[in-house]
Amino acid sequence: MLSFLLPQRVKLLGLLIAAGVVAAVAALGWQVAELGAQRYAIGGWGAPLGIDLYADGLSLLMLMVNAVVCLGVSVYSTGYFNRAYFRRSRAIYFWPLWMFLWAALNALFLSSDIFNLYVTLELLGLSAVALVALAGGADALTSAMRYLLINLLGSLFYLLGVALLYHRFGSLDITILSQHIEPSPAVWVAMGLMTSGLLLKTALFPMHFWLPAAHASAPAPVSALLSALVVKASFYIFLRLWLEIFPVDSSVFGELLGVLGAIAIFWGGVQALRQTRLKMLIAYSTVAQLGYLFLAFPMASYFAWKGALFILLSHALAKTAMFMAAGNILHFGGHDRIQDFDHVVQYQPLTSAAFALAGISIMGLPPSGGFIGKWLLLEAAINSGQWWLVIIIIMGGLLAAAYIFKVIGYAFTQSRKSHQTRRVPIRMEWTALILAIAAILLGLIAPWPLAIMDIGLPFSGEAAG
Amino acid sequence: MEIFYLSIAFFLLLTLLAGLWRVLRGPTAADRMLAAQLFGTTAVACVLLLAQAFERPVLRDVALIFALLAAVTAIAFVRRAWASGEHSDAAK
Amino acid sequence: MNTLYLYTIVGVGLFTLGLYALLIHSDLLRKILAINIMGSGVFLILVALAARTQGAVPDPVPHAMVITGIVVAVSATALALALVIRVRTKVGHANLPEQSLE
């Protein structure tokens, strides 16, 4: 249950901790599944005075996908950071930073205190920045710098919102706030501030400009983390605030978010199609996939939330697998120019399979997790009669199919240039594949996560429709 | 009595702003840093006066930190920035 | 209404000022200064509002929050400054290339 991790500065104690945390999450999961939503008062003070941890279905799912992805990344990194490619001095810093990032994520998904969330956001942001900079190149450093500034800016907006809310209601606890909340100018401004700060971090369409560079220039396991989890963390806070604190019926605002999400799907898809480098392509694909998450806001119905959440989960798994596959290809051929892929399928069947399977989920083909998410979204859109959303969801899927087949196509063909190749540690290939399989499996076991989402009824505001 | 302290604090604040002029005008980096040091000293006095005016003796601790940390910044300047600062100003 | 609201408004002013400077400058050191000043604005709002009832003892919780905030800010600043130096040694200048404004 305790997910703070002391910095294990010395070496690869990391894996041990990873296993420990996974066990802890599993235990928590059992507890939540058996007993319903859990609340834990740190220091025994209770909500208004102290800080509460809160775990319901939503946070549990986030924690679980977090644990799976993080375990994968840990295993992958033992291979990735052991190579001669990375100087040892860099590699030893990966682990403590990574542990901090993971701890920050866990703390974030558990917290129910808006100021505490701010601190975890900062912890998350700084560790993510340091990890991006670990790649060390000029690109990586510049984008890390931009990422840092964006992070700080977003946090300050968020903090200002927290300040206003605190002074209006005299509490920082989400549950207590949700009981007292009532529309007033301060609340609207606070909502605007927190929303824009968090959206900046979540990289919704007009504010996505920092994302591709940062995600593409980081080391592969780090890119995987950033795309899979870090952007989702701010989305998670946003969802929590939106569902619990702010009045959900502000429909104009929801429409706006939906439109932005729709533009993001198109823009990200088209940009991804235009990229010549694999990692950039995957990063733009993230921009597009994030757009789906916001489609739920104009509908704001039970199915829509579940659909968005499902997309979030499956995207986390699939995108990790994709970035890992990209890392393998990069390591194998020394480059990630899509056009120069040379029989990648032949040399790295596992990696290619991972990429293809993850692609199925991203495109939203059955039976993958992405399919279920999109299906739920479609159903919600049809139910609420918003046909433009239906069209967008289908178009988005087609675009995704286009860019993924582009990669796979080149992977099968022979390139004119020949390259020096290096062997990729087998566990790096396997982890990518296993995560991709997990993304598909998520679709097959769909009822189970859907049931978990109902624990603690985070979506209780809407009648099941 | 409080009003007296507060007035003096106000006056000190004014002189502080006057010192700002030196920071802005330069002409050398040393001038600017010295002005900032003067700032620090004035701020110490200002905080002490406020401590009297509001009858909060704990505020004297703040003044103590001011005084100590001002020394550190000054040394940081002398050790690291002076040489390069001089250069950049001479080049103007 | 009381004069302490003045500080709140100053806080708002500092926040906006910092935001403006953050967007407009391309020099990294200046951007970091701007972020710091924005932060000061937020802290000022937090504390000034805590003391807005005349004659009452100010609320200690925002004070604690601001102290936390200051420490976070100095950590972030230190990281940012180190990163600036790295950027400069690698890239040769301490500016963000284009695209710094959406």
Add this chain to the structure above:
Amino acid sequence: MEAMTSLPLMTLMQLLFDTLLGFALLWLGWRALASPDLFQAIVLFIAFGLLMAIVWVRLDAPDVALAEAAIGAGLTGALLLTTLARLEAKNRSKSALEKKHKVWLMTENVKLKTASFLWLMVILMLLVSGLVYAVLTLQEQTFELQMLVSKNLESSGVSNPVTAVLLNFRGYDTLLEMSVLLLALLGVWSFGGIPKPHESLPGPVLNMLSRLLIPLLIIVAGYFLWVGSDAPGGAFQGGSVLGAAGVLLLLVGWRLCIRFVGLPLRIILVFGLGVFVSAAVVLIFLGRQFMEYPPSVAGALILLIEAAATLSIGITLAALFLVGRPEFRRHK
């Protein structure tokens, strides 16, 4: 304060003072961001920090004032100055042409088109008016939480409410915050080696001064740690003063002997966080909640945690000041 506000003259004076301070703050902030010379901007920023500390004093927040004076004005200023010096040292080694033009030193405003500039202005104006409106229409303060704090103060083990909030009621925040600090240091180290600044040996005056100042700073750090439980002060203030002492040491060219730089240094760095976490975890095994300090020993526990934290914070801040991994050499 209540007696004073009854006097009209006093109120007027206060209003004057507040207005002047407020405008000075805004003006300084503006100048610091707009000044063409970076060095000047940093000096102005330090002055800005000083004024901020005065504002905290005025707002009756001595704890914050202490933290701001030590960290905001003092250490951040020193950090900025060093960074600038390093950037300039680097610059000097660059080609003569670049040096002459000093491209990167100048304020390079992004050339905005008038239209987008106008848009920016409109958005900022909206932001300001929205914020001001929101703040001015805020309802009266709620005192419930504050009352809760003072009611539980007794069982928190300390009598300074801010310390109680920081170390006991909201200790989890503080724990995470210390992680942020440590994380920043890790991040800085992970960037690898840094260009060495040019260094000259300290002169006799500086030597004398530091010999006087450093013990004094350490004593003051201890003092803040000790009074923290019932007066303004505490781990962060003490820690940052200790950090200042460390910075001073580094400034006069003192370097750790190589055998201390490795493991021992790192142990000290994680010491504070380690004590904090282990105290919290041990309590679980004693049948309490995570971080639930029994009232009888809360005071002692908090002091223990704070002492460890002070040490770690101080060393971390000093290490941050180096802006890079410690160099493995002994300066002589």
